Amino acid sequence: MSNLDALPLFSGVITALVTPFKNGEVDYAAFKQLVETQIKAGVHGLVPVGTTGETSTLSMEEHKEIVRLCIEVAAGRVKVIAGAGSNNTAEALELARHAKTVGADAVLVVVPYYNKPSQEGLYQHFKALNDSVEIPVMLYNVPGRTVIDITNDTIVRLSKLPNIVGIKDATGDLVRMSQLRIAIEPGFSFISGDDPTLLGYMAHGGHGVISVTSNVAPAEMVALYNAAKAGDFATARTWQDKLIQLHKVLFADASPSPTKYALSRLGQTTDEVRLPIVPCAEAVRPLVDEAMKAAGL
Incomplete structure (x- = not known):
């Protein structure tokens, strides 16, 4: 297969x-049942212990067991991209090595938060993962949480490393999608x-979504994706219109409390979360109910 025909590893x-x-x-x-529900609804992959999985308040033992259990229950039916992010490179390496050992298809590694590294520091952080663990690595850029934005130049530079296979782009900046695709x-x-911007992201050439909404509406998100992939944007917009209220309200309080509600x-x-996240605010709950109804749930 020529490089021009190369297909993305994840979509x-x-x-x-x-x-x-x-x-x-x-x-x-409950986690095992959630994995089964997702697979039966037709999703294409799972990310355990990412941001939505409250990884920042899990112990290392809990984190590793959730990854292991997700892979065991999925049993090869869908791909599992294990969360392995940290602002400590040594810890990220430990999580990535564990993910490889238990059979994850890849790891999702967030831009290091709080430290405010330079672009060279970001490059060396991800290069250490590329060089040390033989597992596909997906970059995760979410400057709203990490403060630091991994620039297009750094992403392009990292894309040349053999184990850096993709990016989860949570910036909502659709222009960047086209710029990166060209580069x-x-x-x-x-x-x-x-x-909320998945529809536009796919129109710009994106391959899919790591989704919060699909926790609640997996089959509906798959229908939106399938329509957009087929170029049937009229149908995709119909699904977008049903889901847009839900997309937004799941972040009307600190995530993932509305999703758990x-x-x-x-x-x-249950709707339980761990401090410093608290359960979904009473004022937000009716908005979630309304959005679920609009989505046909």
Whole structure:
């Protein structure tokens, strides 16, 4: 296969899974059922212990067990991209090595937060992962959380490393999608991390989404993706119109509290979160209910 025909390693609807809690502990039984529900709904992949999975308040042992369990339950039916982000490069390497050991298809590694590294520091952080662990690495750019934005030049530079296979772009900046697509060799996975702009992201050449909304509406997100992939943007817009209210309201309070509230309404998890996140505000709950109704849930 020539490079011009290279296909991205990852595409489709990839759910950024919540981590269910019960009485303060990880509810592994509910997590297993959530994975099954997602796969049955037709999603193309799963991300355990990302931002939506409250990875920042999980212990290292909990983090590793959730990754292992996700891979065990998925059993090769969909791809699993394990969250392995940290602002400590050594810790990110430990998480990536564990993900490889238990059989993850790739790792999702967020731009290091709080430290405010330079672009060279970002490059060396991701290069260390590329050089040290033989597993596909997906960059995760979310400057709204990390403060630092990985620039297009740094992304292009990193794309030349053999194990850096794609990016989750949560900037919502659709212009960057086209700029990067032109600058990077075919085969790189361009994955949106921003549900509301997925439709436009795919029109610009993106390959899919790592989605919060698909926790709650997996089949509907798959329908939107399938229509956009087929070039049927009229149908895709119909799904977008049904889901846009839900896309927005799931961030009307600190994420993932509205998503967990929605899942509790569907009987899939409790609405428990871990401090410093608190349960979905009472004022937001009716908005979530209304958005779920608009989405046909």
